[in-house]
Amino acid sequence: MGDQIAMQAKSKLAGETSELASEPAIPRHELISSDADPQETVEWLEAWDQILDDKGPERASYLLNALSSRAHSAGIDLPPKLNTPYLNTIRKEDEVPYPGNPALERRIKNMIRWNAMAMVVQQNKSDPGIGGHIATYASLATLLEVGFNHFFRGSIGDQPGDLLYLQGHAAPGIYARAFLEGRISLKHLENFRHELRDNPGLSSYPHPWLMPDFWQFPTVSMGLGPLNAIYQARFMRYLENRGLLPVTDRKVWAFLGDGEMDEPESMGSITLASRERLDNLIFVINCNLQRLDGPVRGNSSIIQELEAAFRGAGWNVIKVIWGGDWDDLLARDNSGLLLKRMEECVDGEFQSFKAKGGAYIREEFFGKYPQLLKLVEHLSDDDLGNLHRGGHDPRKVYNAYKAAIEYEHGPTVILAKTVKGYGLGASGGEGRNLAHQSKKMSEEDLELFSERFGLQMSDEQAKKAVFYLPEDGCPEIAYLHERRQALGGYLPARVPLAEGQIKAPPLQFFKEQLQGSGDREVSSTMAYVRILTQLLKEPAIGPRIVPIIPDEARTFGMESLFRLVGIYASQGQLYRPHDADVFLYYKEAKDGQILEEGITEAGSMASTTAAGTAYANYRIDMLPFFTYYSMFGFQRIGDFIWAFADARGKGFLMGATAGRTTLIGEGLQHQDGHSLVLASTVPTCASYDPAYAYELAVIVQDGIRRMYELREDLFYYITVYNENYTMPPMPEDPAVPQGILKGIYCFKASSSGKTKVQLWGSGPMLNEALRAQQILNEQHKISADVWSVTSYSELRREALSVERWNRLHPAEASRKSYVQTVAENTEGPIIAATDYMKIVPDQVAPWLGGRLTSLGTDGFGRSDNRENLRRHFEVNAQSIVAAALSELSRLGKFNAKKAAQAFTELGIDPEKKDPAIA
Numbered sequence: 024m025g026d027q028i029a030m031q032a033k034s035k036l037a038g039e040t041s042e043l044a045s046e047p048a049i050p051r052h053e054l055i056s057s058d059a060d061p062q063e064t065v066e067w068l069e070a071w072d073q074i075l076d077d078k079g080p081e082r083a084s085y086l087l088n089a090l091s092s093r094a095h096s097a098g099i100d101l102p103p104k105l106n107t108p109y110l111n112t113i114r115k116e117d118e119v120p121y122p123g124n125p126a127l128e129r130r131i132k133n134m135i136r137w138n139a140m141a142m143v144v145q146q147n148k149s150d151p152g153i154g155g156h157i158a159t160y161a162s163l164a165t166l167l168e169v170g171f172n173h174f175f176r177g178s179i180g181d182q183p184g185d186l187l188y189l190q191g192h193a194a195p196g197i198y199a200r201a202f203l204e205g206r207i208s209l210k211h212l213e214n215f216r217h218e219l220r221d222n223p224g225l226s227s228y229p230h231p232w233l234m235p236d237f238w239q240f241p242t243v244s245m246g247l248g249p250l251n252a253i254y255q256a257r258f259m260r261y262l263e264n265r266g267l268l269p270v271t272d273r274k275v276w277a278f279l280g281d282g283e284m285d286e287p288e289s290m291g292s293i294t295l296a297s298r299e300r301l302d303n304l305i306f307v308i309n310c311n312l313q314r315l316d317g318p319v320r321g322n323s324s325i326i327q328e329l330e331a332a333f334r335g336a337g338w339n340v341i342k343v344i345w346g347g348d349w350d351d352l353l354a355r356d357n358s359g360l361l362l363k364r365m366e367e368c369v370d371g372e373f374q375s376f377k378a379k380g381g382a383y384i385r386e387e388f389f390g391k392y393p394q395l396l397k398l399v400e401h402l403s404d405d406d407l408g409n410l411h412r413g414g415h416d417p418r419k420v421y422n423a424y425k426a427a428i429e430y431e432h433g434p435t436v437i438l439a440k441t442v443k444g445y446g447l448g449a450s451g452g453e454g455r456n457l458a459h460q461s462k463k464m465s466e467e468d469l470e471l472f473s474e475r476f477g478l479q480m481s482d483e484q485a486k487k488a489v490f491y492l493p494e495d496g497c498p499e500i501a502y503l504h505e506r507r508q509a510l511g512g513y514l515p516a517r518v519p520l521a522e523g524q525i526k527a528p529p530l531q532f533f534k535e536q537l538q539g540s541g542d543r544e545v546s547s548t549m550a551y552v553r554i555l556t557q558l559l560k561e562p563a564i565g566p567r568i569v570p571i572i573p574d575e576a577r578t579f580g581m582e583s584l585f586r587l588v589g590i591y592a593s594q595g596q597l598y599r600p601h602d603a604d605v606f607l608y609y610k611e612a613k614d615g616q617i618l619e620e621g622i623t624e625a626g627s628m629a630s631t632t633a634a635g636t637a638y639a640n641y642r643i644d645m646l647p648f649f650t651y652y653s654m655f656g657f658q659r660i661g662d663f664i665w666a667f668a669d670a671r672g673k674g675f676l677m678g679a680t681a682g683r684t685t686l687i688g689e690g691l692q693h694q695d696g697h698s699l700v701l702a703s704t705v706p707t708c709a710s711y712d713p714a715y716a717y718e719l720a721v722i723v724q725d726g727i728r729r730m731y732e733l734r735e736d737l738f739y740y741i742t743v744y745n746e747n748y749t750m751p752p753m754p755e756d757p758a759v760p761q762g763i764l765k766g767i768y769c770f771k772a773s774s775s776g777k778t779k780v781q782l783w784g785s786g787p788m789l790n791e792a793l794r795a796q797q798i799l800n801e802q803h804k805i806s807a808d809v810w811s812v813t814s815y816s817e818l819r820r821e822a823l824s825v826e827r828w829n830r831l832h833p834a835e836a837s838r839k840s841y842v843q844t845v846a847e848n849t850e851g852p853i854i855a856a857t858d859y860m861k862i863v864p865d866q867v868a869p870w871l872g873g874r875l876t877s878l879g880t881d882g883f884g885r886s887d888n889r890e891n892l893r894r895h896f897e898v899n900a901q902s903i904v905a906a907a908l909s910e911l912s913r914l915g916k917f918n919a920k921k922a923a924q925a926f927t928e929l930g931i932d933p934e935k936k937d938p939a940i941a
């Protein structure tokens with residue numbers, strides 16, 4: 024390829040008119056990449072070297088910049104230089120020696136290597152198919168152990184220490200270390216991936232939900248770790264800049280897979296990290312060149328690709344490619360051919376070198392150039408096979424970490440080249456495409472492994488992959504504890520606040536909402552913004568609130584908050600905003616409170632996660648309110664929300680512009696009729712669909728109480744709409760608040776009448792139910808009770824738990840769920856209307872004895888006004904009336920012919936196309 028370009032360049036320069044003339048023009052920078060006058064080049068380079076020697080790097084760099092500007096003004100398009108040579112970034116001359124006791128550390132690491140492998144191999148012998156991974160940790164061991172022995176801080180003074188995001192598939196290695204530290208028992212190791220036993224074992228991957236004292240961050244779904252780590256580092260600065268957290272040099276370390284970097288979330292926010300100069304953030308990308316199926320970039324170089332992307336984004340990039348045993352070869356190679364060979368090999372070849380061993384490396388790597396063969400003639404094939412990659416050399420890794428923590432201008436990424444399945448042999452998949460899924464090893468490879476890593480055990484023990492149990496008080500274990508104590512404690516560890524720091528205000532605090540809006544028509548979104556504003560102004564709770572918005576504040580009428588509490592901007596406001604003269608100007612401030620994230624729901628959720636788990640990571644209670652377009656929540660970033668739940672996150676997700684018929688005009692992509700369905704799938708998510716301001720106040724007040732005072736691990740999803748109507752005062756019945764929280768209460772009973780029907784409404788559909796109540800009464804003499812259903816999913820959860828109890832206690836008197844009790848005390852068919860899918864009310868159908876008819880918004884949305892949308896989806900008052908008449912007719916309580924006639928008057932077309940498939 025390079026030669027071809029050079030040839031093309033030469034012929035172009037010579038003005039030849041060959042067939043090349045018809046080919047696309049060669050970019051200028053490729054023309055200048057061929058050396059037309061080597062002698063002249065050498066002279067220039069020597070002159071520059073001289074300046075570097077005499078006047079230092081600053082002057083040398085100045086001159087290069089000046090030349091580059093000159094070239095630019097002469098119209099010469101220099102190639103963007105985002106890559107450095109395929110060498111370690113830190114030169115050998117600049118390295119510091121390895122501190123500590125490398126020999127002891129190596130033995131500790133080898134014990135961990137062995138046990139991490141043994142726990143997976145053993146499990147799969149006794150319980151085939153239980154799974155687990157051995158190859159990921161094998162490639163990562165040195166990268167982690169250097170960190171554990173010298174860098175990762177368990178605490179910083181009285182502050183929590185560094186935050187570690189770990190590759191999920193390397194969990195066995197983390198457990199194996201915790202075992203040596205005495206933090207988990209042998210029984211735990213023996214029951215890896217067997218969590219449901221008398222002696223429960225260890226979870227497959229990092230899950231704070233399952234191991235709440237141990238794991239901090241759920242990472243195993245690829246891409247969550249990198250994005251969450253970036254926003255975590257930013258949130259740390261936010262807390263510091265707002266004076267809520269003392270400034271420390273705590274770091275966020277994120278250990279990531281090279282394959283994982285393909286997830287769009289992984290790299291999607293890297294410019295935020297550099298823009299915010301997050302020097303508290305270190306990415307370590309374990310470049311073992313493989314993912315699950317095969318090479319990450321067989322035909323090119325993942326390290327060079329990542330280097331260019333991160334450098335382009337303004338990160339400090341440190342490449343750790345070659346181990347120390349290459350230093351001598353590089354130093355002795357005067358031809359430059361070794362670097363050339365390193366650079367011309369693609370990752371697929373590097374993988375083969377490791378899979379096929381020393382003789383192959385000699386022939387295929389060094390053998391390409393006779394000079395290189397000569398360079399290694401003193402080395403045996405075994406020596407060549409054992410030439411280390413940088414990520415397996417503690418000294419190289421130590422120097423990279425040291426440089427990373429000392430770098431003060433922004434985030435650092437370390438690109439460490441490793442071998443997937445390092446040391447596991449052919450059966451364990453070392454360097455092979457099957458490495459990721461390998462869970463078993465041959466007896467021969469187990470023996471080789473134990474020999475290679477100097478484990479003191481018999482061949483028989485090795486073949487059985489028994490756990491390595493160091494003796495009490497052996498120097499390795501003493502050293503391991505000594506290092507961790509020097510670094511402030513053990514990691515990972517999750518130590519949440521025992522007692523809450525936020526108290527819910529009394530319900531009366533929200534008297535504005537409880538009193539109703541009088542004649543004023545407002546939306547539930549406006550009511551919510553008032554609630555948020557009141558809370559922000561309340562000194563006892565206000566500063567702990569984190570309003571998070573993905574560029575939609577004006578849509579929701581939240582712009583008054585800009586002025587009230589300011590938008591967080593780490594550099595303050597460096598410009599005078601154009602609207603500075605206006606009261607509600609766009610105020611950015613270093614201690615601003617709002618996280619105005621721009622158009623990233625994923626980033627906003629990552630901020631929500633950092634805020635809603637701050638009680639565990641920083642031991643400070645923070646209360647996020649993440650307000651977003653409801654359509655772009657659960658369905659777009661569901662996996663981040665799932666991880667938030669796993670991390671025991673607290674806070675409020677506010678799905679604004681909710682409802683498939685309430686949000687008008689926007690159409691199919693925007694009208695949300697299913698986020699409540701998706702929300703119901705998350706076990707710790709309490710979702711509500713309130714209609715009125717006082718319902719919202721009751722839910723928010725109780726939510727704060729449960730999450731922050733009672734320390735329950737849950738979060739809330741609440742839909743808020745943009746339809747304006749008068750907000751009634753809260754009914755006087757003292758049972759109403761409990762009904763709101765449980766999910767249903769009677770809002771307006773009928774005056775007694777002979778034929779009865781129950782109308783259930785949620786969100787703005789409650790008003791449609793009230794209109795239907797009137798029509799039924801006035802035109803058909805049917806009396807309808809109207810109920811507000813604030814949460815079908817909460818009703819269902821309670822009903823399921825009661826049903827389960829009944830199932831498990833057949834000999835005892837059966838209990839009744841709340842929804843069943845409510846329904847049994849009423850008469851007639853139940854017509855439920857929702858702006859969400861019919862399956863939302865259907866959640867409680869099993870306990871309603873066939874009485875339920877659900878009207879909902881199944882199908883794709885449309886652009887139109889509310890009236891037409893509600894007619895289209897058959898959820899308007901007329902459709903509710905028609906459904907009531909239809910059900911009563913079938914029960915023989917209403918004349919069917921009259922019902923059909925009423926349909927015509929109501930404007931119902933029985934032959935209309937089903938909106939569910941329209």
Ligand SMILES: Cc1ncc(C[n+]2csc(CCOP(=O)(O)OP(=O)(O)O)c2C)c(N)n1
Nearest residue numbers: 159243244245280281282283309313314315
């Ligand atoms: C979102 C998501 N998709 C797919 C997977 C399944 N998966 C687990 S590990 C893996 C490959 C990981 O490769 P890499 O990131 O390079 O890590 P390595 O084990 O090589 O260090 C895949 C595809 C997952 N965990 N998450």
Ligand SMILES: [Mg+2]
Nearest residue numbers: 281282313314
């Ligand atoms: Mg990989």
